[in-house]
Amino acid sequence: SDIIIIAIDDQTFKACKDKYPFPRSYYATLVENLNEVGVRTIVFDIQFTEPDYKDPEGDQILAEAIKKAGNVILAGKVVRQFTRGGEYSFADTPIPVLMETGADWGVVGEIQDPDGFTRRYLIFEPLSDSFIYSIGMKLIFREKGLPSDPDFHFEDGYFVFFDSTGNERARILAHRGTRGYEQTVLINYYGPAGTFPTYSFSSVLDDADFDLKEDEDTDYMELFKKNSIYPYEFRIALLADSVRQERAFTALAMGDTEKVESIIQEENPFRDKIALVGVSIEELHDNKYTPFYEYAGVRKLMPGVETHAHAIQTILDNNYIKTLPLQTDFLLILLFCLVTVISVVLIRPIAGGVVTILVMGVVTFVSFYVFKNNNIWIYTTPILTGVFISYVSDVVYQFLAEQKEKKKIRSMFQTYMSPKVLKYLEEHPDAFSLKGEKREATMFFSDVANFTTISESLPAEELATVLNKYLSPMTEILMSYDGYVDKYEGDAIMCDFGVPIEDPDHAWKACWAALDQQEKLKTLREEIKRDHGVEIYVRMGINSGIVSAGNMGSNQRFQYTVMGDAVNQASRFEGANKVYGTWIMIGEETFERAKDKIEARILDKLVVKGKTKPITVYELLAKKGELDETMDKVRTYFMKGLECYWNREWDEAIEWFSKAIEVRGDDPPSRVFIERCKLYKQNPPPPDWKGDFVMTTK
Structure with a gap:
């Protein structure tokens, strides 16, 4: 870089005899020494807006040095004061004696972002009808051959500057902030503090005529001055490069002093450089937070003068940080927000949270990548x-929706199923559908035998008491096996197993619930007989199959229920118990699914009303392994009787059915088949008869 920094640093405070603020004569010496060693331009980041009261003559000395050099840019500022009458602004320029030198000047105002970091650099400040340019821009004008206050116009995000003949000489990319383009440029920092070559202010003062403290006075600048008081031998000996030393001594031996001077100037760090003069010592509070504040794990503020250097180098190199068009920013925000929302909706909040973190990681990585490789700043x-707000909002929305869904589910099901199942539904609302779906389930129907007679014998209030005493324990048993109580119709109960939650054990659970109910009825029957004078016997029908499950009804009133042939058959089985004198009848599908958990016997090949195809039906006897020996014999004899019956062996069938009755004392299904055998002996069934029995009633 052509830029170097002359810093008032700790070494300066240690070496100089005077305390800060230094006399203006110090700065005059600085200007003279830098010009003697070939500096191209000197830019002060130090304001001389007040006279030097300690040494009034120092202002004149500095003015003379500046005028003689002709390559100095001074610093000032625009002061803005707010009063009751409004804003009052004025330019606080260098003192008149310095302004009379004809030196150019610019403002040094810093622009901090809300987080306190310096990322932008001022191009100009508007003041009344004019523009006050920054010291960096004044240097750019000088480097580009532009006048001090050039004409410009704004074009496609760039400030374009023209010389006096109308030729374009500089094009500077303006930063687009949240309110549009600004009169600022984004600083593309080249590194942390210390990136630009930096020399102590005291070192530049240190020549033969300027005295530092005894241990610090080395006359450093005499090494590079062409009119140095030191002989060439001494100056050559101070060169750092041994090869260069050898070349210089050879030239000196040949008497070629011009070549000696040329070799010495090769090591001159000031020759043809732009020197920015400012303070770096922390006590003077001109150090800034920059994006490189914690670079490589080291926290280090950057001197304000070096931020000018980075901004100037950015403009000289046309190394601008670009931003995306505003509409692109909005599209990116919309795109990533949509990705977040969709992910949360499709894969639920926890997995959606992982996707959200990945999205944020991708955005961060891509933004760093394009910034590093393309100088494009994506507003991450x-x-x-x-993305974060979308995630949180979506999660909150889903939470509220789930709470609403849970409330809806609770209002629909809380009196129809066990708390365990209800809790599962609330926590997994997607485990079932209210809109209607095909499901495999087992349906249970029960009805009190001779209920019409019972209801006619009791007052309404007492009948309600009897029903409650009966329905409450029956419901508890059904729910204990995860049954969903679909509906009550007077004394009748309809209960579904396997809906609304899928349950592979729905068949045997329905059977066990029925058996437990019959067992409970033994004690309940005595209690109701004692208290109300009536006996309760209950017939039950169970069937399994594919049903349509979901909300059924009108827009104003609906209920979760099941429909289908399997449902209708379960209802028919309940009623068919009357024909056989049984209490629990199950269908073939139920038996096949539950046979490892139950004891049952075949009853008949039954064709229910409205159907033509026979269904094998069974009487449910007990849980697996709990069938008593007597009933087991009855089942064996009854099965032999059925085989004879299906084979039209009527007398043999009657014999086996009679044995079943004899073992048990009474067996209603055997009595039914004995009567059928007698009937068929007199009126044989048609030749295509296969043992089925057609019901003519529901």
Whole structure:
């Protein structure tokens, strides 16, 4: 880089005899020494807006040095004061004696972002009808051959500057902020503090005429001055490069002093450089937070003068940080927010949270990548904020929707199923559908025998008491096996197993629930007989199959229920118990699914009303392994009787059915088949008869 920094640093405070603020004569010496060693331009980041009261003559000395040099840019500022009458602004320029030198000047105002970091550099400040340019821009004008206050216009995000003949000489990319383009440029920092070559202010003062403290006075600048008081031998000996030393001594031996001077100037760090003069010592509070504040794990503020250097180098190199068009920013925010929302909706909040973190990681990585490789600054904060807010909003919305769904589910099911199943439904609302779906289930129907007679014998209030005493324990048993109580119709109960939650054990659970109910009825029957004078016997029908499950009804009133042939058959089985004198009848599908858990016997090949195809039906006897020996013999004899019956061996069938009755004392199904055998002996069934029995009633 052509830029170097002359810093008032700790070494300066240690070496100089005077305390800060230094006399203006110090700065005059600085200007003279830098010009003697060939500096191209001197830019002060130090304001001389007040006279030097300690040494009034120092202002004149500095003015003379500046005028003689002709390559100095001074610093000032625009002061803005707010009063009751409004804003009052004025330019606080260098003192008149310095302004009379004809030296150019610019403002040094710093622009801090809300987080306190310096990322932008001022191009100009508007003041009344004019523009006050920054010291960096004044240097750019000088480097580009532009006048001090050039004409310009704004074009496609660039400030374009023209010389006096109308030729374009500089094009500077303006930063587009949240409110549009600004009169600022984004600083593309080249590194942390210390990136630019930096020399102590005291070192530049240190020549033969300027006295530092005894241990610090080395006359450093005499090494590079062409009119140095030191002989060439001494100056050559101070060169750092041994090869260069050898070349210089050879030239000196040949008497070629011009070549000696040329070799010495090769090591001159000031020759043809742009020197920015400012302070770096922390006590003077001109150090700034920059994006490189914690670079490589080291926290280090950057001197304000070096931020000018980075901004100037950015403009000289046309190394601008670009931003995306505003509409692109909005599209990116919308895109990533949509990705977040969709992911949360499709894969639920926890997995959606992982996707959200990945999205934020991708956005961050891509933004760093394109910034590093393409100098494009993607506004990641709005995108990340939008993604985060989208995630939180979606989660909150889903939470509220789930709470609403849970409330809806609870209102629909809380009196129809066990708390365990209800809790599962609330926590897994997607485990079932209210809109209607094909499901495999087992249906249970029960009805009190001779209920019409019972209801006619009891007052309404007492009948309600009897029903409650009966229905409450029956419901508890059904729910204990995860049954969903579909509906009550007077004394009748309809209960579904396997809906609304899928349950592979729905068949045997329905059977066990029926058996437990019959067992409970033994004690309950005595209690109701004692208290109300009536006996309760209950017939039950169970069937399994494919049903349509979901909300059924009108827009104003609906209920979760099941429909289908399997449902109708379960209802028919309940009623068919009357024909056989049984209490629990199950269908073939139920038996096949539950046979490892139950004891049952075949009853008949039954064709229910409205159907033509026979269904094998069974009487449910007991849980697996709990069938008593007597009933087991009855089942064996009854099965032999059925085989004879299906083979039209009527007398043999009657014999086996009679044995079943004899073992048990009474067996209603055997009595039914004995009567059928007698009937068929007199009126044989048609030749195509296969043992089925057609019901003519529901």
